[in-house]
Amino acid sequence: MASDQPDGAAENDQPPALTPEPNVRSEPAGRRSFLRGLAGGVAGGVLAGGAGGYLYHGNPADPAAAANKAAVLGRLPAVPFHGKNQAGILPKPKGVTAVVSFDVTAGDRASLIDLFQTVTDRARFLTEGGTPPPSGIGGPPADSGILGPTVVPDGLTVTFGVGATLFDDRFGLAALRPAHLATMTSFPDDDLDPAQCGGDLVVQMSAGNTDTVLHAMRDIAKHTRGGMQANWRIDGFASPARPAGTVPRNLLGFMDGVANPPVTSATEMKELVWVQRGAPGEPAWTAGGSYLVIRLIRMLVEFWDRVDVGEQEAMFGRRKDTGFPLDANSLYAAPNYTLDPTGDIIQLNAHIRLANPRTKQTASSRILRRGWNYDRGIDQVGDLDMGLIFTCYQQDIKRQFETVQTRLIGEPLVDYISPFGGGYFLAVPGVTGPSDFYGRALFA
């Protein structure tokens, strides 16, 4: 079946070709009232215009050239920002990521729109790259400068999502709440910390290098100080596939996300990932979006490392070394549960068997799984605090993630993991062009 193909074997691994022409843009008219201080500042008007990627003439720092040079230096080229869907959803995790949840502090609907426009403007500039404008004598530098004088794209994607709480009574959006958006369910094996759950908004920034992600984070935060406040944050990284050509491993040492639906299959993306126009109960503005479930899952790695490998493999249903299903001789082979009805080879409560039973009835519950590893210090007994930033995309959280998660309740693996945070969001539809912005249709 299609889902047995390697996840995105032909997907966006190779970044799109760079446009060779200089990225000279005219300055957008006007200025967001939301950024009133920066707007008033001498550098302010310029700063918004920076979204277009300004250049210094005579100093050819156009993003395309910068990206070409940067690629040589180990930086990734730009991922096109504009599109029907957000650009950060389908690509496989690569490099590093930061997930930041925000609550909106903007006081009214107009300020909320300003906020969404501002985040869009910054994301457009940051993902395209370019040279930030100088402030002259009118203020501190417009840019943190941590990427040097020219902002390199470095494969940055900025994925923007909205949470259920945005649709309370503050902004008059209650009637437009996405049909499947709710507060994250607490499952029986969870140990959720409210301080690390939920949020009105979520911004996930992923790029080739940590400095690129931190640059984007500082830039977006600086331009939105009055409009939103960070709730919780977690940083992650994608391990390289080891050995090369396989699938990256999680911090339990197992390959993660082998059985994803292929992102190259428009049909499966349509059936599983993108919210469709006219979907029952779904407000029109959500079409082209995708529900994002984020689960922060601590892995008790010291405990895990004291477990026999045979037991570990039984819990997952895959070999630890090769990633093969226990009943097969290749990584992407589909386990044949029909031939193993009593779980003699892959036990009935193995993770891969519960997560994806590979039946006709369960096909529609598949998710696009995007895992990132996290590592953040130690706990009270000196054990390492590391684990998984589980993210997945789907068009219906109940039909997909919650159905899968319900099947996983009580799986043997739960003794070695502890979900402690995250949230449900709708990654809004893509920004289709220079005059579009995140969630524009929501405010139409």
Added chain:
Amino acid sequence: MNIGRSALPPPISREPVLMLTTVMRTTGLLAIAACAASVATLAACSSGSGQQAGVVTVSNNQCGSSWQLPRPGWHTFKVNNQGTNGAEIDLLDPANGAVYAEIESSGPGTTTPMSLKVGSGKYAFLCLFADSDPDQGPTVTVAGHVAGTRPILPVTYNDLYPLSKQYQAETEAGLKVLAPETAALAAAVRDGNLAAARRDWLTAHLQYETLGDAYGAFGTFDDEIDGRADALGVNNPQWTGFYRLEYGLWHDQSLQSLTPVASTLNTDVGKLVVWWKTQQVPLTDIGRRTHEVLENALEFQLTGHDDYGSGTTLATTVANIQATRALLALLDPLLTPRYPGLAAVKSGLAQLQALLLKERQSNGSWIPVAKLATQTRQEIDAACGQLLQELAPIASITEPRNTARGF
């Protein structure tokens, strides 16, 4: 080649003359470059200089004698100092001396980039070499109606000097209000009246915080009067001042044991009053403090770091807003014509203050930041963060600059 590219702006060329022709033909915009001491034609200019595009040479007797632009827009001049010593190099509007861009310190033999968006208008370099008279280069006119970097009228030392005197006097008056308040506080502690001591502590501390002592305005006095326990620890006898007293008054320490603490505080304030009269406020400090006072409030008050028991850091922040307002009032005549964001600063101050005052209880007590509802705290922090962004440009705008006319 993709046919759609014809819609894009012409490519950027390193050949200024060629580029200029393209721009003239396609957009009708005209950049006139100045050669030598007079406005000259393009042809004369381009054939005469033979210099690398964007390079501007300055020396003790020549200030940007030859520069030209392919077209309006973002541009980086490479200012090459061929003089014998260091210089400040400004690019200004010769009509009124408003500065588009500056290089604060250009060393001899160095080439320093100067970037700006060159729009329609008049431009001239101003060279301020150490030990030389200011030298203004030729005027360059960029025709058309293209918006560029907005020039700012430089603030001069002469502009700031009277403000510094006024600030000094206002602070002196504020200290004279403070002195009897710390005396009353010391008396209440000595008398063993805890309620009065706590009340008088808050009154005096807030008065002190309205003086905006950020970043060492009061020298070592601030350590003695308003120092934190940070490096010392709360049990260290070297820890003195308001916070030390707060710690004792709200941690059941005997008023008898606190009597010397309160007395020392009062004495130190008295010394400060005398010392302050002999001080001169550095001119750059006034502008910088417009954001530094509230930067400190965000770092120490809104985080709760400086809550040693009274739970009044929100009140302290209100006092810091007052201090910031006083600085802004002084600078208002300079900022009004120079900073379009000033109105937003004022509304931001009002917004933050209103949010803070909502947390004052009817009995006059304050809600400690640690006990604020999450949403309230987010609103306060967001308002403060936004305000700080808006305040930030003021230090740059009001930094005193040498100018040919103002100095």
